[in-house]
Each structure stands twice: as C-alpha cells, then as structure tokens.
Amino acid sequence: MIDLHCHMLPGIDDGPDTLEEALALCRHAVASGITHSVVTPHIHPGRYENDASTIPSAVSALRDALVREGIPLQLGYSGEVRISAEILPMVLANRIPFHGEWKGKRVLLLEFPHSHILPGSDKLVKWLLQRNIIPMIAHPERNKDIMRDVSRMHEFVQMGCLFQVTSGSLSGRFGEIAEQRAKEIVAEGWATVLASDAHNLKARPPELADGLAVAIELLGEEAALRLVQDNPWEIVACQFEGAA
Ligand SMILES: [Fe+2]
Numbered sequence: 419m420i421d422l423h424c425h426m427l428p429g430i431d432d433g434p435d436t437l438e439e440a441l442a443l444c445r446h447a448v449a450s451g452i453t454h455s456v457v458t459p460h461i462h463p464g465r466y467e468n469d470a471s472t473i474p475s476a477v478s479a480l481r482d483a484l485v486r487e488g489i490p491l492q493l494g495y496s497g498e499v500r501i502s503a504e505i506l507p508m509v510l511a512n513r514i515p516f517h518g519e520w521k522g523k524r525v526l527l528l529e530f531p532h533s534h535i536l537p538g539s540d541k542l543v544k545w546l547l548q549r550n551i552i553p554m555i556a557h558p559e560r561n562k563d564i565m566r567d568v569s570r571m572h573e574f575v576q577m578g579c580l581f582q583v584t585s586g587s588l589s590g591r592f593g594e595i596a597e598q599r600a601k602e603i604v605a606e607g608w609a610t611v612l613a614s615d616a617h618n619l620k621a622r623p624p625e626l627a628d629g630l631a632v633a634i635e636l637l638g639e640e641a642a643l644r645l646v647q648d649n650p651w652e653i654v655a656c657q658f659e660g661a662a
Contacts, residue, residue: 419626420454420650421447422517423498423527423556423582423613426624427476430468431460433617440480443616444491447624452614454492455624456517456654458527461508462500469513473497494657498556500529501539509549516551518654520580520610523552525653527582530555535563535570543577554580554653557615559587559599568602580610583645585629586622588612600629604645605636611653612645 424447425433428440447455457480459473460466477495484491496517499505508514509526517525526546530539543553555574558581563570571581586592587600603609612633616624626646633642 419452419630419646420456420654421452421614421616421624421626422456422496422554422611422650422654423458423584424455424616424624425459425498426455426457426616427459427473427480430473430476431466433459437480437483439618441483441487441489442619443624444480444484444489446619447614447616448489448491450623450625450627452491452624452626454494454650454654454658456494456496456650456657458496458498460500460529461497461505461514462529463502463504463508465500468497469508470497470515471513473515492658494654496525496527498527498529501531501536501542503542506542506545509546509551517554518656520552520554520653523547523550525554525580526551528553528555530558530561532560533562535561540573540577543574543579547577552578552580554582554610556582557584557587559583559596559603560592565595565599568599571603571608575608581608582611582613583609583629584615585612585626586614587629588632589628591622591628601632601636604633609633609645611650613650
C-alpha cells in the first residue's frame, strides 16, 4: 500500500521529534503493509516554515537512516499546504513541492483549517486550477463545516478537486461524526485516496489496513484497493522512478 499523507520527518513539524521516533514510525508502516510513504510536512507560513528548499535534506537524512537500519520503506515527499493567501507567492516562486501528477495536472495537498471552510477557498482553488495545479483536499471529513453539512463539499467536487480521506476516520479513530462523513465521502465515490496522516504511534499511527477494511465493506475489494494502491501510485509513481 502507498501512503500519500504522513508526518514522519523528525523535528520539522508536529510529527516525530527525534530520528529514533521517526524510524519507529517507518518500521510500523512497513509492518502495517505500507511499501511507500510520501512524507508531507506541514507548510504553514508563520507556524511551520517548511518549503521545497528545506524538506529534501530532511528526506535524504531519513532515507539514509532507513538503509542503515535495513527498513524496507520507500520514501517520497511533498507537503501539506495550509490554505492562506501567503501560499500564492510561494506557488509562483516554486517553493511548494507537489506530490506528482493526476491526469496532467500537478497535485498539491491542500489543508483547510479544522474549524471551518475559509471564505475565498473556492477562489484559491480556481487560481490553482488555472495554473494546472489540482488540489487534493486533506481529510475533508474532519472539517467542522463539512461535519455539519456534507453538501459544503459539493463546489469542490464540481471543480474537480481530489480528496484524501484519513484511514483512521473510517474506523472511528476521530469520532462518530468524522466516521460517518468519511463513509459518506467514500460511498459517494469522491475519495481519491486513503492516507494515514500519521504523526505518532499512539494516536495517529501509519496504518491503512483499518480504513481499507471499512472501504471494502462500502465499495467492494477492487474499488477499495484503488484508494490505497492504484490511485496513489498514479499520482506519485514519478517520485519512485518505476521501482514499485
Ligand atoms: Fe497531516
């Protein structure tokens, strides 16, 4: 399985603090059936000052440690970009890393605040689409506006956004409402991928099997496997140079 959203680089955001903790997350990912993890540090101006120039060296260091420790996890990278006006100049200055491509468009993992959908989010999405960038909206099932009213997603569905549902939401790790919303989003066929959004071993571990089991109940095995294998691979294969 391929995990497109996780925080496993040490000391760079609210993921692991140390290399040892990061390696423990990587070992857990492998034990959980994950072969490829695309690490996505927060890019949140004013809070987490990561960008395309700072992330690759942290990725290289963790890749070296994986080889040293004999942990068979392939690492790619991108970022989880918090929506704000400040990201527009960052996009124009090539400071935002992309996951890869989906149907000819570059894929950007876009995070809304958990509290609500900011006014103007639709305009920012259109601005990105005009530049051949397709937003993959992170964990819509955990956004409070969408938790209150799932129809708040419609305009983003209609604009062609991709959606990343968090595996643990499907299995109830984030409460009943997030579970219900996650199931609705998957059952509607809106989810592009399931991802772990891993931060640590306890509350948010790098696992996909729990969500996959629920997705199989909802969609059947073939369609559910697309969410953890085919679709994420289509987006990120270019990062791994065909080495599956
Ligand atoms: Fe995240």
